[in-house]
Amino acid sequence: MNPLEQLMNPSSIAVWGASNNPAKMGTMQLSNILGTGYRGKVYPVHRSEETVAGLRAYRHATEVGAPIDLALLVLPTHAVGEVLEECGAAGIKRAIVVSGGFKEIEGGSGIELEREITRMARSHGIRFLGPNCLGIFNSLCDLNTTTIPLPPGGGHIAIASQSGAYTAMINPLLRNMGVKICQTISVGNEADIDLTDCLDYLKDVDEVRAVGLYVETIRRPREFVSIARATVKKKPVVAIYVGGTEAGSRSSLSHTGALTGPDELYDGLFREARVIRADDIDEMIDMLWALSSQPPAGGDRMAVITNSGGPGTSLAYHAEKVGFRVPLFSERLSASLADVTGRLAFVRNPVDLTFETNVHLFKQIAEVIFDSGEVDGAFIYGIFGWRDFAVNMVKRFPALIELENSITAEQRSFMEKLGEVSRTYEKPLLVMSFLGGESDTVQGLAENGIPAYPSASRAARAMRSLMAYGAIVDGLG
Amino acid sequence: MNPLEQLMNPSSIAVWGASNNPAKMGTMQLSNILGTGYRGKVYPVHRSEETVAGLRAYRHATEVGAPIDLALLVLPTHAVGEVLEECGAAGIKRAIVVSGGFKEIEGGSGIELEREITRMARSHGIRFLGPNCLGIFNSLCDLNTTTIPLPPGGGHIAIASQSGAYTAMINPLLRNMGVKICQTISVGNEADIDLTDCLDYLKDVDEVRAVGLYVETIRRPREFVSIARATVKKKPVVAIYVGGTEAGSRSSLSHTGALTGPDELYDGLFREARVIRADDIDEMIDMLWALSSQPPAGGDRMAVITNSGGPGTSLAYHAEKVGFRVPLFSERLSASLADVTGRLAFVRNPVDLTFETNVHLFKQIAEVIFDSGEVDGAFIYGIFGWRDFAVNMVKRFPALIELENSITAEQRSFMEKLGEVSRTYEKPLLVMSFLGGESDTVQGLAENGIPAYPSASRAARAMRSLMAYGAIVDGLG
Numbered sequence: 012m013n014p015l016e017q018l019m020n021p022s023s024i025a026v027w028g029a030s031n032n033p034a035k036m037g038t039m040q041l042s043n044i045l046g047t048g049y050r051g052k053v054y055p056v057h058r059s060e061e062t063v064a065g066l067r068a069y070r071h072a073t074e075v076g077a078p079i080d081l082a083l084l085v086l087p088t089h090a091v092g093e094v095l096e097e098c099g100a101a102g103i104k105r106a107i108v109v110s111g112g113f114k115e116i117e118g119g120s121g122i123e124l125e126r127e128i129t130r131m132a133r134s135h136g137i138r139f140l141g142p143n144c145l146g147i148f149n150s151l152c153d154l155n156t157t158t159i160p161l162p163p164g165g166g167h168i169a170i171a172s173q174s175g176a177y178t179a180m181i182n183p184l185l186r187n188m189g190v191k192i193c194q195t196i197s198v199g200n201e202a203d204i205d206l207t208d209c210l211d212y213l214k215d216v217d218e219v220r221a222v223g224l225y226v227e228t229i230r231r232p233r234e235f236v237s238i239a240r241a242t243v244k245k246k247p248v249v250a251i252y253v254g255g256t257e258a259g260s261r262s263s264l265s266h267t268g269a270l271t272g273p274d275e276l277y278d279g280l281f282r283e284a285r286v287i288r289a290d291d292i293d294e295m296i297d298m299l300w301a302l303s304s305q306p307p308a309g310g311d312r313m314a315v316i317t318n319s320g321g322p323g324t325s326l327a328y329h330a331e332k333v334g335f336r337v338p339l340f341s342e343r344l345s346a347s348l349a350d351v352t353g354r355l356a357f358v359r360n361p362v363d364l365t366f367e368t369n370v371h372l373f374k375q376i377a378e379v380i381f382d383s384g385e386v387d388g389a390f391i392y393g394i395f396g397w398r399d400f401a402v403n404m405v406k407r408f409p410a411l412i413e414l415e416n417s418i419t420a421e422q423r424s425f426m427e428k429l430g431e432v433s434r435t436y437e438k439p440l441l442v443m444s445f446l447g448g449e450s451d452t453v454q455g456l457a458e459n460g461i462p463a464y465p466s467a468s469r470a471a472r473a474m475r476s477l478m479a480y481g482a483i484v485d486g487l488g
Numbered sequence: 489m490n491p492l493e494q495l496m497n498p499s500s501i502a503v504w505g506a507s508n509n510p511a512k513m514g515t516m517q518l519s520n521i522l523g524t525g526y527r528g529k530v531y532p533v534h535r536s537e538e539t540v541a542g543l544r545a546y547r548h549a550t551e552v553g554a555p556i557d558l559a560l561l562v563l564p565t566h567a568v569g570e571v572l573e574e575c576g577a578a579g580i581k582r583a584i585v586v587s588g589g590f591k592e593i594e595g596g597s598g599i600e601l602e603r604e605i606t607r608m609a610r611s612h613g614i615r616f617l618g619p620n621c622l623g624i625f626n627s628l629c630d631l632n633t634t635t636i637p638l639p640p641g642g643g644h645i646a647i648a649s650q651s652g653a654y655t656a657m658i659n660p661l662l663r664n665m666g667v668k669i670c671q672t673i674s675v676g677n678e679a680d681i682d683l684t685d686c687l688d689y690l691k692d693v694d695e696v697r698a699v700g701l702y703v704e705t706i707r708r709p710r711e712f713v714s715i716a717r718a719t720v721k722k723k724p725v726v727a728i729y730v731g732g733t734e735a736g737s738r739s740s741l742s743h744t745g746a747l748t749g750p751d752e753l754y755d756g757l758f759r760e761a762r763v764i765r766a767d768d769i770d771e772m773i774d775m776l777w778a779l780s781s782q783p784p785a786g787g788d789r790m791a792v793i794t795n796s797g798g799p800g801t802s803l804a805y806h807a808e809k810v811g812f813r814v815p816l817f818s819e820r821l822s823a824s825l826a827d828v829t830g831r832l833a834f835v836r837n838p839v840d841l842t843f844e845t846n847v848h849l850f851k852q853i854a855e856v857i858f859d860s861g862e863v864d865g866a867f868i869y870g871i872f873g874w875r876d877f878a879v880n881m882v883k884r885f886p887a888l889i890e891l892e893n894s895i896t897a898e899q900r901s902f903m904e905k906l907g908e909v910s911r912t913y914e915k916p917l918l919v920m921s922f923l924g925g926e927s928d929t930v931q932g933l934a935e936n937g938i939p940a941y942p943s944a945s946r947a948a949r950a951m952r953s954l955m956a957y958g959a960i961v962d963g964l965g
Contacts, residue, residue, distance in 0.1 A: 174798020321651020
């Protein structure tokens with residue numbers, strides 16, 4: 012069994028390093044376990060305090076007198092070994108070692124120490140994450156062991172990362188974008204469990220539909236390729252790699268003790284593994300959002316539907332720039348669109364509705380276009396909420412407030428139907444909108460599986476990942 | 489005198505097309521004029537209503553009986569000519585023609601109509617924006633004539649655009665990022681006032697420190713180049729151009745009747761004009777934020793200061809990727825940094841402080857590094873606010889709430905001092921943070937002239953624009 016099964020879904024956790032000092036990392040992490048809604052048992056272990064953060068504290072893990080599924084160690088480097096012995100004595104088989112000061116230390120003095128704790132863990136049958144990691148988040152059991160609160164749980168994205176920041180610090184970014192996240196794993200120095208183990212675990216978590224990896228090194232390339240190829244049969248994998256320049260490489264070494272290689276080497280490795288490479292964390296999130304919620308694109312022909320010329324032109328331009336075609340529609344399709352819109356102009360691709368307030372038109376147009384078979388996917392730029400844009404109106408026209416429920420209900424129903432369009436035709440549909448995760452529009456779209464991006468280039472690159480995954484799936488035959 | 493002087497700073501405005509129907513564009517635009525804080529006089533003109541949106545309405549502009557500096561026309565195409573005559577009769581010399589249906593119409597039927605209104609305006613000495621535009625925003629007099637409320641006014645950025653969306657629809661995006669905007673001008677079809685006029689006007693607005701342009705065509709290339717070169721002596725100019733692909737070109741034509749050219753042509757034109765080209769609206773805003781608040785970079789050597797390995801490595805990688813060097817610090821500088829940080833390791837560039845809560849260290853490190861002369865700019869990744877990350881702590885440790893004022897005051901003072909560092913050493917400093925415009929951190933940094941970007945690649949590309957402007961300024965001798 013993959014060691015992460017139990018580590019990600021523990022029924023009980025013992026925590027070392029939490030105290031009643033709120034400035035300590037361990038205290039933050041315990042607070043986040045308690046504050047995120049975790050329903051299992053939590054046992055702080057402390058050598059002197061009677062209570063920690065309002066919970067009864069135990070002097071020693073063996074004092075707990077009940078099974079402990081997971082140990083969380085947020086301790087000074089020198090104390091880790093002793094506590095792993097304690098875990099062994101208490102029969103604990105899974106651990107997260109947050110503590111740093113091991114392989115990543117300049118000069119190599121931590122290397123032997125890391126080997127030592129690894130040997131010690133192994134002798135007790137303990138499988139562990141870290142050291143030098145930030146822990147995990149699993150929205151399926153509301154467990155957040157990291158220092159960062161408010162992960163926007165839900166959705167179908169998982170991230171495994173050699174940087175803790177890219178699993179937890181990104182929480183505010185995800186919220187601002189309106190992206191939800193199902194699971195994250197910070198692997199740190201990978202003394203035991205590594206990214207390949209994570210991929211192997213995430214492959215079989217049904218709720219996870221797309222996996223992102225932050226990579227400074229791949230320690231077992233052969234196994235990685237084999238497990239990645241098995242994973243992409245079920246779900247797409249995206250990776251970022253930042254070790255491939257001089258300072259990037261130097262920085263990786265001091266960060267997780269990673270021995271990096273040139274960019275081209277990792278390009279080749281990812282290609283071999285059928286992993287889609289992203290440029291940076293924001294692009295990876297953009298791609299994961301699309302890949303976890305929309306069908307892959309079966310080809311390179313894209314439609315652009317807009318109610319504003321600039322964004323429509325930008326979508327056409329950036330779609331072409333990243334390798335799509337934005338073909339002129341046939342006379343027949345244009346005639347059908349003219350019937351639907353009641354207009355003769357601007358229906359040749361892009362379809363420009365200019366200041367159209369009937370949201371249902373967007374859905375009808377997408378259907379007619381998908382039904383024609385002339386495109387493999389579509390971009391929509393439009394405004395589908397109203398409150399963000401009616402602030403000053405509502406002040407002057409109180410009648411709008413009375414209408415609020417009906418407007419909102421109509422928009423909800425539109426977004427549901429729009430979500431169905433791409434599922435029905437199995438063609439991807441991405442939205443561009445300047446609204447963020449706090450808006451009704453982006454939230455409503457996201458709930459119905461439609462990602463919304465704040466620029467044409469970001470939408471285009473996310474769509475490209477859907478075409479890349481389409482090609483990967485085809486290649487698997 | 490530039491026609492935009494009076495158009496951007498009117499003491500009084502007459503509005504055609506607003507009514508008591510909140511679903512009409514004109515009503516939205518009037519509501520935004522009234523709701524954004526404009527302090528001049530506003531006169532709705534309506535042929536039948538007695539009052540519009542709570543204001544006295546006039547049958548005819550000549551009825552107003554007081555000088556009118558600006559006319560806003562939000563009317564059906566066919567009504568524009570008649571109202572321009574009315575403006576002439578009332579002595580109005582500036583207008584914004586929002587109405588569409590002119591040159592941008594497929595088949596060319598609107599071309600003659602556009603010539604006609606232009607001749608008519610000229611015969612009355614009326615200079616106008618549009619047709620087919622969204623109007624203007626000027627935070628210096630709180631005037632917002634667009635359909636979109638809540639422009640985040642202030643700051644030192646101006647945008648002039650052939651797309652209305654890229655001047656006004658972007659308001660929520662700007663707010664989410666924490667970017668403020670001073671002036672925007674939507675030029676539409678440019679029958680009279682064009683982008684070159686805008687540049688000429690913005691060149692002399694002292695509050696504007698960086699100008700962005702959304703370009704589908706440059707109608708007077710020779711004048712554009714000459715005025716742009718005069719502008720960049722005072723402030724940088726950034727442009728996006730999306731007409732350079734097949735569908736992009738087709739879309740531009742139907743959007744503003746723009747005749748586009750290939751990408752390379754515009755690359756050359758921008759180079760000739762000393763205008764920095766951005767890829768898309770988000771990159772343009774990123775660049776404008778840096779260029780309007782930080783000094784240009786005098787060279788390509790960058791420092792990276794971080795309290796988290798992944799973002800630090802990513803900053804080093806992306807800085808190198810876009811053409812910077814991230815040089816290893818000298819022994820001497822490293823020794824000074826070790827003195828400041830009390831650490832021996834991780835001070836060679838990147839400087840990695842890992843989980844450092846003393847914010848003042850970041851400022852001291854930036855000073856020591858800038859003082860050494862070994863770099864031309866610096867990136868910082870760090871957390872400088874606390875509330876976003878202490879939600880669950882505050883619940884468990886009420887003492888933190890008591891400490892709130894002192895923590896917040898300390899962080900404010902740190903951000904002020906950090907803002908001074910780049911001004912003192914005349915070297916740019918950009919922050920990377922996953923927090924958005926709603927956070928204390930990003931707001932505090934922005935107030936002190938430090939932009940914060942949500943990814944390493946975005947920070948790196950924004951810094952590259954500061955190096956590009958440095959080279960432009962140097963080239964001017």
